[in-house]
Amino acid sequence: MSGVPGDAPAELAGKIVTPGDSRYQRVRSTYTTVGRPAQVVLPESAQDVAAALRFARDRGLPVAVRSGGHGLAGTGTNDGGLVIDLRALNRTDVLDRRTRMVRVEAGARWAQVAQALAPHGLAVSSGDHGNVGVGGIATGGGVGWLVRKYGLTVDHIRAVEVVLADGTLVRADAANEPDLLWVMRGAGAGAGVAVAFEIEAMELRDVGHAQLVVAVDPAGETLRRWADVMARAPRELSTELRLASQHDGSTAAVITAVVTSGSVPVVRGALEPLLQVGDVLGQQARIVAYTDLVSPLHLHENTGQMPARTTNGLLTEMSAGAARALVRASAAPDPVLVQMRSLGGATHDPDPSATAFAHRHQNVLVIGAAFPPDARDTLRTGWVPLAPYLDGAYVNFESAPDGTTFDRFYPGPTGARVADLWKRYDPEGVLRPRPRV
């Protein structure tokens, strides 16, 4: 059954999935959220995206935009509205090997991008999970395994092909529509539907990959030593630290480290200071292909399987108070799953006004997640003691944005400019992400 509504535009024939369609179960939901949309459009071109937007407007249907479906707020689906699911727009092409310019379509998953670029010896600084979509990361920020060496995904975007809410297709670059380029690099969700990005990729094949398990003291001195090591680390080293409370009441940190080099001495030199972070309970290190990290093994369908609640904040300094609050939140009877990402390095290079991602002096991204049934209360209780130490937040790790979060994502003059541009490019707020939780 095609499920094409009778009044749908001809170019969308066969590309609209409705609840009676056998494909519906596969396309209704995102990673965190089960959706009940009235229609899911699967565009195969920018023109199809424009037709879908016009169709939704004519019928007064709320619109949700989806690339990889990993958005934590579940804004990639809705109930009773129209979802534009970009999965069929998933090409990656090398435009010019000499200048390392690549064109990546928004519906690709980062594992697909890594696979397509590997034969050319190229990679793009992205998120670290291969199933996450290009569209969500490249319009929000992009903090991944290469972040201290190469910065955020948005830092390397040179042009974006965007369908505006009224169906106009625009190619925004530094010379043509620079305001649109600016807002798409960090606050794109409210400005238009990105269908493709031109990105300056990096030369990269192999990386050093290590995992260490370190004992964590209740006062959090271990976290302060980690932050201290990272403040002095070469840019080649990026790390993620997860707190894990143990059955005996103690806490451990699982540190994943990536070094952007395939040279054993360089990798060893970058990793060695991490051994000073605390009592090492276990460790391993190896050289791997970048495609092993952002792996096709991560690819899966999204069925609302992870109904977690997530929030985040940025730290400029890992103070004693912040470190203690983090350890307490992760060791509480209802623990918050705490994950930290090292920033600094190349993330500090751009001027804060250069893109809509303005956070250019903070050193740590802290992410907290909690699970049903008490996710909301667990997260709130764990996060309250940390809040005074936080300095802004990253739009892409927030599952329940509200009236206060916009100012944390887009502080000061950045927020004023984002709000102005959202109004200019989407005056009726058709694309403004609507949180479901």
Ligand SMILES: Cc1cc2nc3c(=O)[nH]c(=O)nc-3n(C[C@H](O)[C@H](O)[C@H](O)COP(=O)(O)OP(=O)(O)OC[C@H]3O[C@@H](n4cnc5c(N)ncnc54)[C@H](O)[C@@H]3O)c2cc1C
């Ligand atoms: C398991 C997991 C791992 C993650 N790892 C990382 C990580 O390493 N680094 C990191 O930075 N983030 C990470 N994230 C967060 C991630 O950046 C966001 O969840 C992001 O929104 C996912 O992109 P998506 O395209 O898959 O999301 P979707 O659910 O498809 O989209 C989410 C929202 O983004 C906007 N959007 C998506 N595509 C477009 C588009 N083409 N044009 C305009 N707006 C669009 C829309 O508002 C949409 O509703 C992770 C999330 C998960 C669940």
